[in-house]
Amino acid sequence: MACKVSLQSSLATLIAISVANSGNGSVQVAGRCIAYVRPATRIPSTLLHLVPMPAWEQRKLGEFGSVAMCKRIYKEQTSEQGDVPFFKIGTFGADPDAFISNELFEDYKRTYPYPTPGTLLISAAGSIGRIVEYQGEKAYFQDSNIVWLEHDHRLNDAFLKPLYSKIEWGLEGSTIKRLYNKDLLSAEVTIPDGREQKEIGQFFAKLDSLITLHQRKYDKLVIFKKSMLEKMFPKDGESVPEIRFAGFTDPWEQRKFSEIVDVCSGRDYKHLDEGPIPVYGTGGYMTSVSEALSHNRDAIGIGRKGTIDKPYLLKAPFWTVDTLFYAIPKSDINLEFALCSFLNVDWKSKDESTGLPSLSKESINETVLSVPNVVEQNHLGNFFADLDRLITLHQRKLELLQNIKKSLLDKMFV
Numbered sequence: 001m002a003c004k005v006s007l008q009s010s011l012a013t014l015i016a017i018s019v020a021n022s023g024n025g026s027v028q029v030a031g032r033c034i035a036y037v038r039p040a041t042r043i044p045s046t047l048l049h050l051v052p053m054p055a056w057e058q059r060k061l062g063e064f065g066s067v068a069m070c071k072r073i074y075k076e077q078t079s080e081q082g083d084v085p086f087f088k089i090g091t092f093g094a095d096p097d098a099f100i101s102n103e104l105f106e107d108y109k110r111t112y113p114y115p116t117p118g119t120l121l122i123s124a125a126g127s128i129g130r131i132v133e134y135q136g137e138k139a140y141f142q143d144s145n146i147v148w149l150e151h152d153h154r155l156n157d158a159f160l161k162p163l164y165s166k167i168e169w170g171l172e173g174s175t176i177k178r179l180y181n182k183d184l185l186s187a188e189v190t191i192p193d194g195r196e197q198k199e200i201g202q203f204f205a206k207l208d209s210l211i212t213l214h215q216r217k218y219d220k221l222v223i224f225k226k227s228m229l230e231k232m233f234p235k236d237g238e239s240v241p242e243i244r245f246a247g248f249t250d251p252w253e254q255r256k257f258s259e260i261v262d263v264c265s266g267r268d269y270k271h272l273d274e275g276p277i278p279v280y281g282t283g284g285y286m287t288s289v290s291e292a293l294s295h296n297r298d299a300i301g302i303g304r305k306g307t308i309d310k311p312y313l314l315k316a317p318f319w320t321v322d323t324l325f326y327a328i329p330k331s332d333i334n335l336e337f338a339l340c341s342f343l344n345v346d347w348k349s350k351d352e353s354t355g356l357p358s359l360s361k362e363s364i365n366e367t368v369l370s371v372p373n374v375v376e377q378n379h380l381g382n383f384f385a386d387l388d389r390l391i392t393l394h395q396r397k398l399e400l401l402q403n404i405k406k407s408l409l410d411k412m413f414v
Helices: 007-020 102-111 157-166 181-186 194-231 335-343 361-365 374-412
Strands: 026-030 033-037 057-060 065-069 084-087 120-123 131-133 146-151 188-191 253-256 261-264 274-281 284-289 299-303 312-314 324-329 368-371
Touching: 065 181, 084 102, 120 157, 131 157, 146 181, 157 188, 157 194, 157 374, 194 374, 261 299, 261 361, 299 335, 312 335, 324 335, 324 361, 335 374
Parallel strands: none
Antiparallel strands: 026 033, 057 188, 065 146, 120 131, 120 146, 253 368, 261 324, 274 284, 299 312, 299 324
16 A cells, blocks of 8 residues: 655655755655655654555556647847747757747747647757746747647646656657657656645655755855855955955055965875875866875965866865876965965966867966955955855755756655
8 A cells, every 4th residue: 555745745845954954964865755854853744644545557658648848939030039939949948049029929839839828848969858847928939849749638747747757758768869759758658646746745745846946046155155256355456445444545456376385286196095085186076096286285276277267265284196286375465365366267268279278387376466465365264265155065966956856856756
């Protein structure tokens, strides 16, 4: 006998437990009985309402409807500006770069297949199986590359959205980047009855809303940091920033990076034993070894080859590979201020290669920047360190929610 939890009443408890205890929160699913468990915490029995549920049935999507798509739009019918956005596969789920007239839109919408609000649009080319929910706005979509399942009411769209994410579309390992109508219609799925579909759909809709909320908070913080980096450091040719902490009026000094940091080279680590010392490359952490290049001095990592425009903080002890420089601030330079200074440079413009992007020590050392006194450096460093901690907090919450969703998708679908 299958059983279920009252999902809607438990969602808030699940998220509160999991987000507040990112190191300990867990989600356990046994068979079709779902329980949300925080270690060393008892879940009130009132949260778990076990209700007998019918068994799920294995079907094909084609049993529920047919594939639909918009009428073909030709290039000469589009313009770079216009009344109604026209989404091609390259702009699907993003900003449009083509438009059609309102007259053509109304004619085609009235005459040919067109999605209704809540319809799940599917990418049939490029990133196969990407889903965008049509919200009812004025928009038109490229035929054959963007399609939807015109189904009867035996399928709940809110349930269909997480279900689509579980379908492999029979393309795994294939080099063919197209989802044909027959692939969509022949996809095998296992579905519950309408009542359970609705419960599951509403549950994941609320979870998606929570993920979206945290994503927006995270994005706003990242944009805010970028704006503050621009406004709290002097622009080229100027000696004071647009925004400044109270009490500071002295002009900033022009200096070279060679005057504020010692740029050191990374080295190969493969001869080292395993150990507790992290090894970093241009993409971040790689492995751990037995020795360190810097034992007690923090630094800024900056790519020598490959990714040269993503400097980041390195906490000692650490080792860096030969494609990652590490820049140790001099004694009168605040570490976080130095990091912000690195972040404010367009390092791609200093690329010295015609192939794989490359930086040299010389190009870093000769780059000019503006530097305030140590006290103002400390204020700036503390401000951006606090902001980075807040960004990291939201990033971890977002990752946790995404992991919870992934786990539930695995365990709540057959």
